[in-house]
Amino acid sequence: MKKRFAVILAAGQGTRMKSKLYKVLHPILDRPMIQYVIDALKPAKLEKLVTIVGHGAERVKAEIGTNSEFVLQEEQLGTAHAVLQAADILKNKTGTTIVVCGDTPLIKPETYEKLFEHHELSGSKATILTTIIKNPTGYGRVIRNESGEVERIVEHKDADDKEKSVNEINTGTYCFDNEALFSALKKVNNNNAQQEYYLPDVIEILKAENEKVTAFTTEDDEETTGINDRVALAHAENLMKIRINEAHLRNGVTITDPNNTYIGPDVTIDQDVIVYPGTVITGKTHIETEAVIGPHTEIESCTIGTGTVIRQSVIKNSKIGNDVNIGPFAHIRPETSIGDDVRVGNFVEIKKSTIGNTTKVPHLSYIGDAKLGKGINIGCGTITVNYDGVNKHLTTIEDNSFIGCNSNLVAPVTIEEGSYVAAGSTITDDVPKDSLAIARARQTNKEGYVAKLKK
Template sequence: MINRFAVVLAAGQGTRMKSKLYKVLHPVCGKPMVEHVVDNISQLEVNHTVTVVGFGAEMVKEHLEGKSEFVVQEEQLGTAHAVMQAKDALGGQKGTTLVICGDTPLITVATMSALVKQHEETGAKATVLTALAEDPSGYGRIIRNAQGEVERIVEHKDANEDELTVKEINTGTYCFDNEALFEALDNVSNENAQGEYYLPDVIEILKKKKELVTAYVTEDFEETLGVNDRIALAEAERIMRTRINREHMKNGVTITDPANTYIDTDVIIGSDTVILPGTVIQGKSKIGDGCKLGPNTEVHNCEISHNTTVQQSVLSDSAVGSHVKIGPFAHIRPGTNIQDEVKIGNFVEIKKTSFGKGSKASHLSYIGDAEVGDNVNIGCGSITVNYDGQNKFLTKINDDVFVGCNSNLVAPVTIKEGAYIAAGSTITDDVPESALAIARARQVNKENYAEKLKSKK
């Protein structure tokens, strides 16, 4: 078994992003692009992954904690200099080393695996991941010899007329024999206009030693996109979103308008679920079978069970049971647990609440910091008054309670099983089981008083 190592280059600031957030931490479909790279590497049976950090080192480490080891490039002096920082961790070991940039989130596991496989099968000292570009302007060109081996890499600015016609380009991803890599890095020079140490120079050093250098051509040029600015970031998002949506559709999910459906990379969706336009599903959300989401619905880090409908609503950090109907225009806030067969209607907001099986809040209610039992009906305009300006308090509504319209339940308060709350009541004390609570002033009709008011005008 050949040892495998990986070096991820993630030290750059990314000034073209014009952002306070370091380049490799910009998300693509819900995950920082460097995390996409490291997660894909983890599927290659790699013994040791080293991420080279610099700008924003602590933030990068936080995102990749437990997934990689780290070395610091104090000064950004080029890609060869960056790889050299991993010498203490990897130098002198036998095996294959994958070197990849942290701003290339679109390179798939399949392509990485094929690159490594070809490198190891040919016994090459280096293998370059290349691609065929319709417009190769700005890219380094791959110049091959008569045997098809890589002879050299010529940068665009240095290429002659014949070399400029070559469409095979260097993507900046490589496989190396680990020992040969670090031996060659010691001989890389910075005698160039930028005064930096460039990793492609390793290829030239190896060729001068008559070592075998090969190239693996990826079938999909889009995979090789490096994200250097907001335009490329949007393009990477579009490409990955298309991949994600297609994979879900292959697995039995109906997405009626893929171009206007936004699903993060870690989302799981069951078969026969229908996603309507304008829907955003983020984080580690898990959607069951036979659901219907949208249009214009946002789901963030939620688990939704089977055969549930969510229409034009926003759900965050919550759990929803099966055969539930939510919306339109509901807001399910963090910490909510909605049981099976519940109805949450229009303009209902629920926060940090357990909402029991078969219960209903059909319209215009706020339910926060509450425990709602089974088969409870919460009438229009009802509110759990959970906040006194300093602290939050719990409202308990037991099974089979009926809360009349426009009621205020002032926490802490318990409404016991089977009780009724008369419409328009403000409840400040516990209500006994099966009782009717009325907490409102008696109606008084003052005969002909309206005429008196009019006469004052």
């Protein structure tokens, strides 16, 4: 197989997005659109991947990291000029170079592979990725000769009536013989209204030199959607959502309302999980079999165990065990680990805490910076008072303890195994094993006091 290289065009600011965020960094289901392009190219086993950056170069580079080499296009003088910036890295290499736009996140790995294969097997110097659309108005038409080779690309404004009737369009993605590409790029001029150097001119140059130029057509026209504004971004996100949800459905996941369920590209879900509407699952989340998620639940970068039920809740960067019941209206904050058979009820917030097996935090409690053992019952309204205004401190509650309602546990403090804390207590000292801690004022009844007030 020939060596393969890739150039991603990502220098544009994307003014039509009307945003301070550079176009290729706009997210689709919690992932920057350019990352989809990079991930789709990875199976092609590239020797080198070069991203052409311009506006927001440092931020784009920070987002992509080591997945690519970078070249700065200081002035945006057109697509041919952009590719030419990669000459120092690629110009003397033998093989195939694919040129793709960083704002086309829907092209599948299989399509890139078929494009590479078509180009290499046909012996072409250039191959254009094309598609067929019902209304090609505004797009460059691909005109083929009788043998099926590309004769030329005609922009809509320059096309005659016969050419305008052609429904095959140029998607802006190309494969080139690498040496032929950089040789032709030197010959591209800017004799046009925009005074820019356009990559499609390379096709004309190669044709004028009697080189073979072909096209490979993808059947899915929506796959080649380019994103230039927020309308296109929303459309692309919807298409990606459908693609991801359908993959999970085919793998045995029940999604009761796919139109109102949002699952990120890095999420993995086992068979026989049920996902209800209004649910958003993102990051590197894994959900094990027979879990029930939603409705109206947000999960980010979590592991969810077998048989766990989560309803109307928010969970981030945490590990949830098997057969756990969470919600409704619970908030599990980062760095929390919840064991098996745990109950976390309504209006409970847990932050950076460990909860042991079979422990119950039923409702209206805050558990922060805490280590809870197994078999504990946390009464309604309990608070681990973890912050002294400067530092956070740890609360430890050992196995089989019972914390009464409306208790304040002022950290650092330890409730030892099997102990009870009386309702309404504010605990500031450690509680020994199997003890009852009571820390509240003794009740006083003043009989007849209300009658005096009324006088």
